[in-house]
Amino acid sequence: MRITIPHVFALLTGVVFACSxxxxxxxxxxFERERxxxxxxxxxxxxxxTFETVxxxxxxxxxxxxxxxxxxxxxxxxxxxxxxxxxGMIAAADIIFFIFIIGGVxxxxxxxxxxxxxxxAVLDRLxxxxxxxxxxxxxxMGIGGSTLGMGEEFIPLVPIFLVVAREIRCDRIYGVAxxxxxxxxGFAAATTNPFTVNIAQSIAGLPLNSAMxxxxxxxxxxxxxxxxxxxxxGVRVRRDPSASFVAGDEIEVEPGAExxxxxxxxxxxxxxxxxxxxxxxxxxxxxxxxxxxxxxxFILMGLVAVTASRMRVADATRSVVKGMEEMTVAxxxxxxxxxxxxxxxxxxxxxxxxxxxxxxxxxxxxxxAAEGMLxxxxxxxxxxxxxxxQAAVTMPLMAPLADVLGITRQTAVFAFTCGDGxxxxxxxxxxxxxxxxxxxxxxxxxxxxxxxxxxxxLLGLAALFMAAAVLIxxx
Numbered sequence: 001m002r003i004t005i006p007h008v009f010a011l012l013t014g015v016v017f018a019c020s021x022x023x024x025x026x027x028x029x030x031f032e033r034e035r036x037x038x039x040x041x042x043x044x045x046x047x048x049x050t051f052e053t054v055x056x057x058x059x060x061x062x063x064x065x066x067x068x069x070x071x072x073x074x075x076x077x078x079x080x081x082x083x084x085x086x087x088g089m090i091a092a093a094d095i096i097f098f099i100f101i102i103g104g105v106x107x108x109x110x111x112x113x114x115x116x117x118x119x120x121a122v123l124d125r126l127x128x129x130x131x132x133x134x135x136x137x138x139x140x141m142g143i144g145g146s147t148l149g150m151g152e153e154f155i156p157l158v159p160i161f162l163v164v165a166r167e168i169r170c171d172r173i174y175g176v177a178x179x180x181x182x183x184x185x186g187f188a189a190a191t192t193n194p195f196t197v198n199i200a201q202s203i204a205g206l207p208l209n210s211a212m213x214x215x216x217x218x219x220x221x222x223x224x225x226x227x228x229x230x231x232x233x234g235v236r237v238r239r240d241p242s243a244s245f246v247a248g249d250e251i252e253v254e255p256g257a258e259x260x261x262x263x264x265x266x267x268x269x270x271x272x273x274x275x276x277x278x279x280x281x282x283x284x285x286x287x288x289x290x291x292x293x294x295x296x297x298f299i300l301m302g303l304v305a306v307t308a309s310r311m312r313v314a315d316a317t318r319s320v321v322k323g324m325e326e327m328t329v330a331x332x333x334x335x336x337x338x339x340x341x342x343x344x345x346x347x348x349x350x351x352x353x354x355x356x357x358x359x360x361x362x363x364x365x366x367x368x369a370a371e372g373m374l375x376x377x378x379x380x381x382x383x384x385x386x387x388x389x390q391a392a393v394t395m396p397l398m399a400p401l402a403d404v405l406g407i408t409r410q411t412a413v414f415a416f417t418c419g420d421g422x423x424x425x426x427x428x429x430x431x432x433x434x435x436x437x438x439x440x441x442x443x444x445x446x447x448x449x450x451x452x453x454x455x456x457x458l459l460g461l462a463a464l465f466m467a468a469a470v471l472i473x474x475x
């Protein structure tokens with residue numbers, strides 16, 4: 001029997017509904033929290049050892065409307081379920097508007113001809129060396145994810161990489177994977193990722209960017225496994241298009257117009273945008289910039305492109321609107337995904353899941369406990385797909401638990417970064433994944449068929465490195 005995966009909005013709505021039901025049956029509880037400065041930014045942290053169960057307020061009226069009672073947990077009502085998605089939109093507003101803004105900027109770059117001109121100039125040089133092109137592009141994306149924690153920044157690149165895939169006679173899954181999988185694997189195999197490894201190490205009381213040799217070796221192995229898998233898939237699709245996981249799908253990548261010649265204005269725009277982007281990435285780490293400031297940097301890119309190309313204001317405005325329109329599904333899906341966390345926090349069941357895992361791990365051998373940490377962080381990522389958010393919730397518990405288990409805190413950090421990262425390639429609550437699939441026109445079910453074998457290989461590799469970390473006492 002063939003299973004049909006519904007549209008992303010329907011799928012995420014179903015997940016929100018399922019989590020709403022869980023708030024009625026999973027015991028409620030919560031930790032105390034405190035504000036602490038981590039990496040120069042104030043974050044709300046869990047206080048270890050403070051978990052307490054919270055009684056639920058159950059009533060017939062609570063099935064329909066919120067009936068909150070001080071000191072008691074309130075299961076999600078019909079009202080809470082229906083309002084969860086709008087509240088998720090509000091909670092994810094910074095990411096949603098960031099996506100809209102960079103979509104508008106890329107609309108300008110597309111209209112000026114900068115993107116197609118540069119893209120085709122690269123393709124003309126590497127058109128007949130598609131394997132080298134794949135390796136170069138994926139390594140660049142992977143390094144960006146591993147060192148700078150790039151994720152949302154890659155979303156607008158998906159349509160561009162779809163063109164690359166078409167030009168090298170691969171399918172649109174290949175195009176999405178070129179940018180998304182490479183970035184996600186790099187994000188998971190973090191080296192200096194400021195949003196995961198740096199935050200986790202700070203919370204665990206470890207030197208920033210410690211265990212670098214171990215992490216670089218892990219990153220290299222992960223990228224090697226990913227590249228081999230991608231190239232094998234590319235060879236299969238180029239040889240036999242019917243072997244594609246989207247073969248027979250009526251959605252096709254529209255052929256682009258004839259690419260404009262690369263001009264001095266295009267080159268000047270590219271140089272300026274690269275310089276601005278490099279400054280943005282530096283400012284994220286050195287000046288504490290986040291999405292609003294990053295979005296402002298992208299707006300500057302758009303202004304530079306308009307000036308260099310001498311585009312009329314009316315044309316620039318239309319390009320911005322068109323670019324934002326193309327990002328609508330990608331932006332809104334982030335809010336749908338955030339609604340899952342909203343529901344679980346409302347029902348006070350998220351902390352219960354974390355506490356339960358900690359209790360179980362405290363009573364098993366250390367090697368098993370270390371692998372259990374990896375499994376737990378991987379499962380928890382479904383509910384907290386934010387890397388920095390998951391670090392703030394789990395690391396205050398996992399770091400001291402590692403001490404009790406006789407494993408190093410560095411190993412606990414490694415379990416977190418792997419568990420937080422790799423599952424992002426398949427979980428429907430990952431806004432970046434679902435946005436990328438929406439832009440690429442790749443059905444979620446087809447993506448799972450493509451990604452499942454690679455995910456199994458990456459998690460197996462992570463488990464091996466986890467065992468090595470325990471045996472060598474990773475510091």
